[in-house]
Amino acid sequence: MSLGFLFLSSEAFSQNIPANPSLLEINPPDGPSNDKxxxxxxxxxxxxxxxxxxxxxxxxxxxxxxxxxxxxxxxxxxxxxxxxxxxxxxxxxGLVDSHFHSANNNKQLSTLLKNGVTTMRDPGHPIRFYQAQHFATAKMPRVYVTGAHLDGYPGVYVQQAALIRDGDHIRSQIAEYVKNGSSGIKIYFRLPLKYIETVVKTADFYNIPVVAHLELVDADDAIMAGLRGIEHVTSFGTSIADPKDAEEFRKSVQEDSNNRRAGRYLLWSKIDLSTDRVKDVLEFAAKNDVVLSPTLATFEKQFGDSEVKDYEAEGFKNMHDFVGMAHKAGVKIVTGSHNSGKYVTPGLAYQREMELLVAAGLSPLDVISSSTIINAQYFRTQDRLGSxxxxxxxxxxxxxxxxxxxxxxxxxxxxxxxxxxxxxxx
Missing domain, CATH: 2.30.40.10 (Urease, subunit C, domain 1)
Incomplete structure (x- = not known):
């Protein structure tokens, strides 16, 4: 893999060690005078x-x-x-939301702030989706952006993506994002594994983190390539499922990206969490200081709900249990609302996520840390915020x-x- 800046030492390429712990929001809020x-x-x-x-x-x-x-x-x-x-x-x-999407909706962000979220990151939406911040009349949470997600052809949400052609395209795209205020990079699930290392190394050059939504690439392979931020518990599915079930899921999603929606629950309903495969993946993730933003509230499907199929409820139960296992194994868990969910009161997805994390086995104090200082570390702004x-x-x-x-x-x-x-x- 050829990079134009390979003269840098290998220590420079580490998503584990933030060389710049003071990444900034695109909309620094006004504050009172120092006399106040x-x-x-x-x-x-x-x-x-x-x-x-x-x-x-x-x-x-x-x-x-x-x-x-x-x-x-x-x-x-x-x-x-x-x-x-x-x-x-x-x-x-103030709460920090690792996963929130908006599109020039200042009213939505104002509500988020009033419900306690003072800092949020939108992993994957284009920076132009936040140009309304320049015209805000009410206070807004601090907004961290990644720029349009990096995806592979034919893409999924093509109006919100850069469809990556090659390594040079990755490097030029990330350079442009950083120039325009990005404080992170988002990988989307059709980006081939062969490009992940280039994304990570380029992001390391600019001292910004990389996060990913995975469906087709196994999480352990992505971690091996240098990825340290994983969005959605479902991103671990193919790495811990029975290989035959995982391959069937991948083929289905390759044919039609929308097949992932029901397919995730079917895949997870079949996962045996007691296998060595699950234990090994979690140990590997913990050893490599991986951060997981599980966004459980957006996947929540409960037994006893007449609108929920049994395999969906079983699939979610395994997702939920897996997050508790990940925490116990030493994987860092952070709180991300992903805006909404079936059992969410509008505007309060973050609070529901906190409840689900406690139900997964984290203590309330653990969840508060996941929602504040650990998320601030995930954003690389822990010297300013989070405690x-x-x-x-x-x-x-x-x-x-x-x-x-x-x-x-x-x-x-x-x-x-x-x-x-x-x-x-x-």
Whole structure:
């Protein structure tokens, strides 16, 4: 495989080690002047880092940065600070959504923000789908983009894709995306395996991550080629299924991309999660620091639903169980809403995803970390966002109740702060 920059050392090509941990959104929000001081008092602090909640905490924000955080008796509130009483509530970092799609829909993004998501990434939509951000009158979440996904001929969503011709096309396409603000690259499922290494190496050159939606390429093969970000639990299907079932699924999808929709459930309904094949794939993924954004809510099909076929419910049960196994094996799990799902209240897919992750075996604190600091690491912006720490940007949410005990409390978001300013009409 020939790259124009092979003179770089092999260490430069590592999706495991972010050389630039400060990738940026395309729409940096305005913030208050540095003279503005806010203090949140009497609140339960859940900082996103995985530790136990701190009761009766105080957080001080100057301008758009957190300047003090800790127990009440450890933090001095500056004179003149605007005080917010957090009694009965929990303070968390703003939520980070790893998988959300929009198309110049500022109202949709405003709703997302008011429901607690202060940062989101759209993996695969063209950058032009976010030109409406330039005309936003309401506050918007921080938006990270990847540019149109890289797909193979004949493509799937051809209006949202770059159909890759060869390695040079990959390199020129990624260069153009980065120039226009991309902070990541998305591979779509018809891109042949032979191109994945070139995508990863080119992205490494620009210090940005690669994520992928797989259907035809086995996940372990993609990981071997350097992929470290996997979108959708279904992307693991062919790598853990019986080889004959996997080949039948691939042939069906090759014939018609739409066959993947019912075919995923049929494939997953036949998977035996107790096999060594499943164990080996998970161990390999964990060893290579793979991050999985399972988007369970969008695939959810439950037994007892008259509209759901038995094989669909069985397939989803195996997907759900697999995510719990992946977490237990050491695969990093992040929260991505994918906008909607059969059992989702409109606008609250993210909260449903959090519930499903807890039901899969993650603790509520694990899920909060998956929704904040681990996702910030996935975006390579963890030095700015993702936790409540001194020096970080003040993207915060106030939640009624205690989500570190009961994740359903995440449906009760009372206030959202973006970049040091409270969002109006929450």
């Amino acid at each position: 001081v806010n203090a949140i008092v009497g609140v339960r602090l859940i900082d996103g880092l995985g530790g136990s909640a701190v009761e009766n905490a105080t957080i001080v924000i100057q301008g758009n940065r957190i300047i003090e955080v800790g127990a009440k008796d450890q933090v001095k509130i500056p004179a003149g600070a605007a005080i917010t009483d957090g009694k009965g509530m929990s303070l968390l970092p 409540i720490e001194k020096g970080k940007l003040a993207d915060l949410i106030l939640v009624e109740g205690n989500p570190s005990v009961d994740i359903k409390a995440m449906y009760s978001i009372k206030k959202v702060m973006l970049n040091g300013e409270w969002v109006e009409n929450n």
